[in-house]
Amino acid sequence: MTSSLQNKMFRELLGKEIFEAAKLSAYDYAEGTFSRRAFPAKAALSALEHFAEDLPQSTGDGPEIIRALHAFGSPATVASTGGRYFGLVNGGAIPAALGARWLADFWDQNSALFKSSPVNSKLEEVCEAWLRAIFGLPPETAAGFVSGSSSAILCGLAAGRYRAFQNQGWDINEKGFRNAPRIRVVTGRHAHGTVVKAVAVLGMGVENIEWVDVDDQGRIIPDQVPELDETTILILQAGNVNSGSFDAFEILCGRANAVGAWIHIDGAFGLWAAACSTLSHLTRGIEAATSWSVDGHKTLNTPYDSGIILCRDKASLVAALQASGSYIGYSENRDGMLYTPEMSRRARAAELWATLKYLGQSGIDELVSGLHARAVQMASELRAEDFEILNDVVFNQVLVACENDVTTNKTIEYVQESGECWVGGAKWWQRAVVRISVCSWATTSEDISRSVKAFVQARNRARHDTASV
Numbered sequence: 405m406t407s408s409l410q411n412k413m414f415r416e417l418l419g420k421e422i423f424e425a426a427k428l429s430a431y432d433y434a435e436g437t438f439s440r441r442a443f444p445a446k447a448a449l450s451a452l453e454h455f456a457e458d459l460p461q462s463t464g465d466g467p468e469i470i471r472a473l474h475a476f477g478s479p480a481t482v483a484s485t486g487g488r489y490f491g492l493v494n495g496g497a498i499p500a501a502l503g504a505r506w507l508a509d510f511w512d513q514n515s516a517l518f519k520s521s522p523v524n525s526k527l528e529e530v531c532e533a534w535l536r537a538i539f540g541l542p543p544e545t546a547a548g549f550v551s552g553s554s555s556a557i558l559c560g561l562a563a564g565r566y567r568a569f570q571n572q573g574w575d576i577n578e579k580g581f582r583n584a585p586r587i588r589v590v591t592g593r594h595a596h597g598t599v600v601k602a603v604a605v606l607g608m609g610v611e612n613i614e615w616v617d618v619d620d621q622g623r624i625i626p627d628q629v630p631e632l633d634e635t636t637i638l639i640l641q642a643g644n645v646n647s648g649s650f651d652a653f654e655i656l657c658g659r660a661n662a663v664g665a666w667i668h669i670d671g672a673f674g675l676w677a678a679a680c681s682t683l684s685h686l687t688r689g690i691e692a693a694t695s696w697s698v699d700g701h702k703t704l705n706t707p708y709d710s711g712i713i714l715c716r717d718k719a720s721l722v723a724a725l726q727a728s729g730s731y732i733g734y735s736e737n738r739d740g741m742l743y744t745p746e747m748s749r750r751a752r753a754a755e756l757w758a759t760l761k762y763l764g765q766s767g768i769d770e771l772v773s774g775l776h777a778r779a780v781q782m783a784s785e786l787r788a789e790d791f792e793i794l795n796d797v798v799f800n801q802v803l804v805a806c807e808n809d810v811t812t813n814k815t816i817e818y819v820q821e822s823g824e825c826w827v828g829g830a831k832w833w834q835r836a837v838v839r840i841s842v843c844s845w846a847t848t849s850e851d852i853s854r855s856v857k858a859f860v861q862a863r864n865r866a867r868h869d870t871a872s873v
């Protein structure tokens with residue numbers, strides 16, 4: 405017996421009209437990748453109202469639904485797969501990885517266990533080994549595949565928290581915080597917001613963070629680090645989210661390891677410097693840390709969502725995250741949920757594997773050094789137009805300012821309005837700055853020059869405004 409809805413869906417799965425509609429829409433979207441506005445026009449945003457309807461009373465038409473998504477959704481996307489979106493640290497999507505993702509979407513695997521997805525288990529195992537090799541991490545390092553660095557940082561700090569309590573004979577899982585001994589969190593004043601969030605979520609208390617002063621690039625000043633001990637979690641940074649700077653890992657890890665502190669490195673986008681022959685000096689010493697968090701979806705240009713927690717203290721990571729239940733059934737093979745907060749997850753290792761397999765060592769090297777080269781080009785062309793560059797462009801980030809904050813903020817607004825490229829703003833040592841993140845494989849030197857032109861025009865307009873008030 406089959407219901408009419410089942411029959412409809414059997415036909416749709418095998419009849420392929422839905423997937424043909426999706427394929428045509430996707431190809432149409434891809435064709436517009438390099439001509440699309442960096443941020444949607446006002447009309448496209450207004451047209452999003454099309455989606456604001458009551459829940460339909462009855463079953464719809466599959467291909468129609470896909471076509472509507474393309475007609476009203478695609479124009480309201482940001483062009484982060486193009487070459488001129490410089491907001492956040494977005495990264496594009498490598499074609500081979502998109503292809504892998506399509507296929508893996510059809511698999512619809514649950515990556516919790518080997519027995520719920522043997523193929524994902526194997527791909528995770530392979531990626532884990534490749535990532536250890538890429539970053540030069542110790543052989544005992546385990547990896548968990550999560551949605552992004554927010555989650556990966558949470559995992560690293562949860563493992564560190566478990567260990568810091570364990571070092572004092574306290575099982576935090578069993579006993580919780582009541583009457584617990586003290587643990588410490590030490591990090592730089594420029595730690596990323598998701599680090600602070602993880603500290604809060606894990607109950608360690610933002611007020612308890614021992615903040616360390618940073619230098620003009622946002623790097624922890626080693627002399628300012630307080631005395632560490634085995635109850636401490638020290639959080640370092642590979643890639644300041646504004647300036648792109650890197651902490652002094654060799655010195656700091658040496659000091660922390662001498663007293664048994666836990667060291668977590670937030671390397672969301674910057675850890676990839678380790679994979680690049682001309683930039684690996686930036687990550688010197690990272691292998692001495694205890695845990696590392698890094699994204700696939702930023703510098704490496706995998707599609708969303710792809711974050712990785714790497715941890716040399718596998719026992720603590722597993723102790724912090726393991727779940728049990730009589731139906732779960734861990735195996736001799738790799739069971740992904742041991743290393744992640746989630747139980748059910750999609751098979752995101754498929755596109756990470758495809759990206760690494762496609763690029764290989766030389767491709768990753770070229771990708772990462774290319775982002776750096778484009779950032780350096782951006783800085784130098786902007787400087788030639790009399791913009792001020794406020795950071796050392798050591799990686800992919802460029803911080804730019806005009807003569808005053810009003811002009812800087814207006815320039816950002818007008819650049820965004822132009823649709824030529826997209827940049828956000830930030831505060832850098834009390835000054836308003838344009839924050840540029842070069843992170844897509846698709847960005848060319850022409851994209852950079854074209855964006856610089858948009859900057860000059862926007863600043864002219866901004867100056868005109870100020871002159872006329």
Ligand SMILES: *Cc1c(COP(=O)(O)O)cnc(C)c1O
Nearest residue numbers: 552553554596598645670672699
């Ligand atoms: C982006 C970023 C994060 C958060 O990562 P998500 O993948 O967005 O969750 C954390 N730290 C740094 C330095 C980042 O750039």
